[in-house]
Amino acid sequence: MAELNLKQIADKLNKEFTGESRKLVFWYDDQGEFAEDIDALELQNAKVYRLEPDNQFYTKYFLERLDRTTNYLIYAPFPKPPVRDNHLADTVKYSKQFYADRASLLAVDLGIDEKHKPIIQKYIKFFGAKDRTRRFYDLEIENFTEDVIEIALMSACCKTRTVSFEEVFRVVLTDDDLEQNKFLAEFDKYDLLPAFWRLCEQQFGYTDSDPSLEKLVHTLFITYTDRYMEGELPKAWVSLLSYKSGNIIAFLDNLMNSVLYRERYRELCGQVAEALRVEEKFASLDPEVLVDCETFAVIDRFLIRWIAGRLLSEDSGAKLGSLTIPQLCEQRMKMHFGDIYKLHYELLIQAWHLIGHANYNCSNDVHGIVNQYLRNDHRLDSYYRCFYACYDRIEDNAEFEALRDLVENIYSNEYLGTLLPKWNAGWSQGELMSVLPLQRQFYSKYIRDVKDRVVVIISDAMRYETGRALWSKLQDDKKCTAEMAAMLSVLPSYTRLGMASLLPHKTLEITEDYRVLVDGATCDDLKQREAVLQKVSPNSRCVQYDDLKSMKRDAVRQLFAGMDVIYVYHNQIDARGDKLNTENEVFFACEEAIDEVFGLIKRLTEDVSATNFIVTADHGFIYKRDKLQESEKIAGVSGKESFVNRRFMISKNAVQEDGIASVPLSMILGHEDPKFVSVPVSSHVFKVAGGGQNYVHGGSSPQEMIVPVIQVKTEKGHKETRPVQIMLVSMVQKITNLITTLDFIQSDPVSDVVKGMSYKLYFVSEDNEKISNENTYVADSKDTEPHKRMFRLRFNFKNQLYDKSKPYYLIAIDDKNVEVLRHPVVMDVAFANDFGFNV
Numbered sequence: 115m116a117e118l119n120l121k122q123i124a125d126k127l128n129k130e131f132t133g134e135s136r137k138l139v140f141w142y143d144d145q146g147e148f149a150e151d152i153d154a155l156e157l158q159n160a161k162v163y164r165l166e167p168d169n170q171f172y173t174k175y176f177l178e179r180l181d182r183t184t185n186y187l188i189y190a191p192f193p194k195p196p197v198r199d200n201h202l203a204d205t206v207k208y209s210k211q212f213y214a215d216r217a218s219l220l221a222v223d224l225g226i227d228e229k230h231k232p233i234i235q236k237y238i239k240f241f242g243a244k245d246r247t248r249r250f251y252d253l254e255i256e257n258f259t260e261d262v263i264e265i266a267l268m269s270a271c272c273k274t275r276t277v278s279f280e281e282v283f284r285v286v287l288t289d290d291d292l293e294q295n296k297f298l299a300e301f302d303k304y305d306l307l308p309a310f311w312r313l314c315e316q317q318f319g320y321t322d323s324d325p326s327l328e329k330l331v332h333t334l335f336i337t338y339t340d341r342y343m344e345g346e347l348p349k350a351w352v353s354l355l356s357y358k359s360g361n362i363i364a365f366l367d368n369l370m371n372s373v374l375y376r377e378r379y380r381e382l383c384g385q386v387a388e389a390l391r392v393e394e395k396f397a398s399l400d401p402e403v404l405v406d407c408e409t410f411a412v413i414d415r416f417l418i419r420w421i422a423g424r425l426l427s428e429d430s431g432a433k434l435g436s437l438t439i440p441q442l443c444e445q446r447m448k449m450h451f452g453d454i455y456k457l458h459y460e461l462l463i464q465a466w467h468l469i470g471h472a473n474y475n476c477s478n479d480v481h482g483i484v485n486q487y488l489r490n491d492h493r494l495d496s497y498y499r500c501f502y503a504c505y506d507r508i509e510d511n512a513e514f515e516a517l518r519d520l521v522e523n524i525y526s527n528e529y530l531g532t533l534l535p536k537w538n539a540g541w542s543q544g545e546l547m548s549v550l551p552l553q554r555q556f557y558s559k560y561i562r563d564v565k566d567r568v569v570v571i572i573s574d575a576m577r578y579e580t581g582r583a584l585w586s587k588l589q590d591d592k593k594c595t596a597e598m599a600a601m602l603s604v605l606p607s608y609t610r611l612g613m614a615s616l617l618p619h620k621t622l623e624i625t626e627d628y629r630v631l632v633d634g635a636t637c638d639d640l641k642q643r644e645a646v647l648q649k650v651s652p653n654s655r656c657v658q659y660d661d662l663k664s665m666k667r668d669a670v671r672q673l674f675a676g677m678d679v680i681y682v683y684h685n686q687i688d689a690r691g692d693k694l695n696t697e698n699e700v701f702f703a704c705e706e707a708i709d710e711v712f713g714l715i716k717r718l719t720e721d722v723s724a725t726n727f728i729v730t731a732d733h734g735f736i737y738k739r740d741k742l743q744e745s746e747k748i749a750g751v752s753g754k755e756s757f758v759n760r761r762f763m764i765s766k767n768a769v770q771e772d773g774i775a776s777v778p779l780s781m782i783l784g785h786e787d788p789k790f791v792s793v794p795v796s797s798h799v800f801k802v803a804g805g806g807q808n809y810v811h812g813g814s815s816p817q818e819m820i821v822p823v824i825q826v827k828t829e830k831g832h833k834e835t836r837p838v839q840i841m842l843v844s845m846v847q848k849i850t851n852l853i854t855t856l857d858f859i860q861s862d863p864v865s866d867v868v869k870g871m872s873y874k875l876y877f878v879s880e881d882n883e884k885i886s887n888e889n890t891y892v893a894d895s896k897d898t899e900p901h902k903r904m905f906r907l908r909f910n911f912k913n914q915l916y917d918k919s920k921p922y923y924l925i926a927i928d929d930k931n932v933e934v935l936r937h938p939v940v941m942d943v944a945f946a947n948d949f950g951f952n953v
């Protein structure tokens with residue numbers, strides 16, 4: 115760089131100043147290239163004298179009168195004046211002149227062949243500043259060509275670390291706007307703009323008599339779209355197509371898959387979509403042609419509208435190509451804009467599942483109803499819950515309002531409207547009491563004979579389907595073994611009686627004034643429940659989750675020390691659902707409850723070495739989004755001596771009215787009690803004052819009365835896991851086309867010992883230069899059948915010359931940036947790089 119050029123100059127000048135006689139050397143630097151560097155020049159036997167255009171006469175006086183012994187380099191940062199205007203002409207005549215050609219010095223210093231000196235001279239203005247020159251030197255170029263020199267100059271302007279036109283272009287696109295781009299202005303300042311556009315043509319096939327960055331970006335996006343669209347482009351776009359699609363696809367793939375640049379890709383995508391009116395152009399297209407295209411966010415919006423339309427028509431069997439609606443949603447969630455539209459696609463998947471049950475039916479036999487619910491029907495409650503969990507999180511969900519109405523109708527009228535009357539018909543013969551273990555037998559069945567310490571987590575209102583979601587989460591954890599079961603809650607299915615039934619007891623009693631007693635004792639608060647528990651298990655304790663989560667580890671250890679049974683009361687779902695202003699948040703509360711209970715199990719395993727847990731609930735709930743109509747409220751059934759709730763009534767006499775089932779409390783409690791509990795046989799409610807109506811419990815339905823029992827064993831020690839691997843199935847040794855499709859397989863299904871992994875796959879040269887697009891594949895399949903874990907990826911190669919004698923590689927990088935696959939191939943592409951002609 116400049117310092118080294120000065121060293122060369124100093125060496126030459128020091129030779130001039132050898133000997134005994136006095137020497138004067140004039141250096142006219144025509145362009146003033148070394149004006150900033152001259153003071154750093156190290157001369158051994160001479161001094162530097164700066165000549166200015168207006169001090170020539172004084173200089174002559176100084177050199178010939180004031181100091182006639184010192185050797186001087188007289189440096190003039192301007193051209194040598196004509197003789198008529200040069201007062202030093204005679205002095206120059208008897209002195210020596212020095213010529214420093216910066217281009218020559220740079221060429222020698224950089225090791226550039228003499229034949230490339232003109233290109234250095236062409237851009238000599240660039241080397242007028244130290245910082246630019248240093249950046250050029252820091253690139254440490256080994257092999258110089260005209261293109262390499264020009265790309266290096268642009269790289270120095272863009273402050274990149276490597277000589278790469280792709281990297282230059284990436285900086286131009288991502289670090290400034292398309293209009294009034296500062297990098298193009300810099301290129302223009304140093305006469306590099308023509309070279310930039312020429313390289314754009316070489317790299318991306320972009321030609322234009324009046325080129326602009328905006329039009330070039332249009333070409334990139336349209337060419338990319340054309341490659342992944344299965345139909346013809348809109349006619350207005352055809353002229354924007356490039357013949358070098360491989361390079362464009364590789365470039366945009368790398369941009370959109372980069373954590374650093376994906377947001378800028380999306381900005382550019384939005385600008386192009388608006389400028390080219392993409393949404394309008396796509397409106398008339400068959401959605402099938404866009405299934406594999408991810409260029410624009412509008413494609414996802416277009417497909418989402420199509421799916422919603424099919425679902426509104428209750429066409430759950432609709433396909434695009436070979437993809438069903440859930441498969442299409444899953445595929446799109448893994449594509450570029452999947453993170454933006456994840457909630458939309460999740461909502462559509464849940465709606466699809468529910469709409470598939472539009473003609474719901476179940477057995478008339480209670481045992482059949484329960485078996486079907488445990489095996490399958492509970493999923494409908496989950497689909498409904500997850501639908502609203504997505505719906506409520508989507509900021510602008512107006513486009514799904516009609517779909518919401520359909521989902522609500524199917525869930526409320528066809529599913530609950532069919533299931534609940536058949537379920538409640540089971541009370542007439544007392545059959546419901548025999549289809550599942552009873553909640554009032556919980557302690558004797560699960561706790562009494564357990565020898566190891568057990569932690570019982572009672573999550574208020576965690577209904578069966580939510581418990582299944584927790585069980586699934588536990589199953590996926592490498593340190594947990596979980597078994598799922600169910601039991602039938604008491605009726606009424608409300609907190610006071612449900613919590614009492616989970617305690618050890620001989621008798622459960624509802625008094626004449628409707629208080630709940632356990633063996634004659636009240637158990638309405640934590641201390642009372644603990645007293646009941648300690649009568650049977652002295653080394654036991656009851657604690658609120660909210661108190662436990664705020665404790666430090668030492669305090670938790672002290673609390674659990676010496677305990678055999680610990681009841682932890684968790685209240686997330688019921689606390690939100692029972693309040694009028696938060697009842698519509700109950701499905702969020704379900705998700706939070708799952709996470710909180712899971713986290714509690716993990717924490718207690720680590721903090722107090724607890725390894726034996728049982729998770730259950732006091733009752734479940736019914737939630738419907740639409741407000742109840744007056745016709746769904748049962749009025750006029752309460753009496754002076756009755757205890758009436760929205761979903762149940764306790765009274766001395768059975769209610770003999772249509773739509774109401776009455777059950778003897780003696781059947782529920784297991785001892786003589788003359789009172790009756792009466793419940794709506796559907797999802798209707800009794801008309802009572804106050805409270806919400808979307809979230810209810812206390813009545814008789816699978817959702818309210820079937821509660822989960824999850825037995826969990828945990829391991830504190832580390833359980834060895836390994837990431838899932840992917841392998842190349844295609845026996846490819848040679849690549850002969852610029853577009854190549856390869857088959858891969860995920861080695862094993864994801865499990866508790868094999869964890870999912872995200873991989874990036876692309877081809878590189880022997881110098882690790884990327885020569886193809888980059889595919890990202892998330893290996894997360896749990897399918898046990900190998901053929902279902904196979905997947906296919908398409909690679910688009912750069913349109914350039916390839917050397918058949920050199921190795922190229924397919925590589926795979928995992929999400930920890932570790933290379934896990936390097937497969938050698940021969941690149942034998944006969945007509946790459948424009949069929950061998952520079953056209």
